Amino acid sequence: MQIAVVLYDRFTTLDAIGPYELLGRLPGAETVFVAKEAGPVRNDQGNLALIADKTLAEVPRPDIVLVPGGPGDNEVKRDPELLAWLRAADATSTWTTSVCTGSLILASAGLLKGRRATSHWLALEELAGLGAESTGERVVFDGKYVTAAGVSSGIDMALHLIGRIAGDETAQSIQLLTEYDPQPPYDAGSPEKAPASIVAHWRGRA
C-alpha cells in the first residue's frame, strides 16, 4: 500500500505530519512525499522545509492520496499540472484524502462535486462554493473521499482511516504508540467552543 503525501510551497506542516505519523505506521505501508519537483518544499511559516523525495510524475498510482492545506492552496487551486495529477491519481486510488484547506484543492480538481466534505472552519463557505456539500464536522467520509477540518484534525482522520483499513486493534495500537490521549488545557478548538471575541477576530481577518 502506497501513501502519497502531496507537498507544495506554503503548505501547513501539521496538516501533513499529523496524519502521516499515524498512517505511516500501518503495517505494509510505504509513504512517499511528492511534489511537482523533488527536493525541499518550504512551509507556510517559511522557517522549515520538508524534502519531497519524488516528483508527482514518479508516483502516478498511490493507494492513498493525502493533500494538506495551507495558504499556498491559492496557487495550487489554479495549477493545471497538480490538479491533473490529482485527478489521475484519484482515478485509481483507494482513498483520496485532505486536511484543512486541502479539501479546496480536491474540490478545485472537481473531485468533491456534490460530496459531503469539510475544511478549516474559515474555509467552509469557499468549499461550498466549489461544489461540495460543506459540513462543519471534524472528519467526513463520503465513499472513498475523506476530508478533515483544520490542521490538527488530520490525526483524528488518520485513526478513522486506519480502523477502516486495518481494523480497530491496529488503530488502537497506533494510538497507544503515539500516545494520542489528548488533554488540551483549553477548550477553544472550534468556533462553537472558543470565546466569541476570538472567533469574531479571525472571521474579520479571513
Next chain:
Amino acid sequence: MQIAVVLYDRFTTLDAIGPYELLGRLPGAETVFVAKEAGPVRNDQGNLALIADKTLAEVPRPDIVLVPGGPGDNEVKRDPELLAWLRAADATSTWTTSVCTGSLILASAGLLKGRRATSHWLALEELAGLGAESTGERVVFDGKYVTAAGVSSGIDMALHLIGRIAGDETAQSIQLLTEYDPQPPYDAGSPEKAPASIVAHWRGRA
C-alpha cells in the same frame, strides 16, 4: 523570542512538528530547526527528511529549546557535542523542553537530575534510571523544564507553554486556528486506557 527545534537522525516527526506548529505561531517568535550539520535530517520512518537550516553552533542562545524523541535518541544520548550544546543552551534558555524520549536526551545531558519529568510510557523506567523523578503525566512542568509524554503529547505541551508565555487568550486563539478539538474514534491513547493485550504486546517488545 527564538525557538530552537533540535533535529537528529531518526527523530520522530510529530514529536517536533506537533509543538512547532503551535509554538511557531506565538507573536514575535522566530523558530529555527537546528542539527549538528545544516541540511536534510532523516526521520525514524526513513521516508522523510526535514531540513535543519542552521547548525547547533549557529544558534547558541535560544529562548526555548525543544528536543523531540525518536529511536535515534540512543546515539544522541552518547553524543558529547550535542549534549554539550544542550547544557550550554540550557544555561541561558527561558524554557528547556522535550517530547517523548527527548527527555532521555535532556536527562543524559544532566538537566533533569531530581526533577519531575515524563516521557513515552515505554521509556519512563529508563528516565528514572537517568536521575529524573519519572511521572506518567502527559505534560510536566518543573521550573523551566517542561517534558511531554509520547509523540502527540507535544501539542498539549505547546498549548500549556503558550498560555504561560503569552496568556490564555493567545493560547485559545492558536488552539482555534489549528482546530485542536480532538475527537479520536478510540480511547486507547495511554497504557491505562488501551486494551491490556495491546499494552502487553508493546511492553514485550520494548
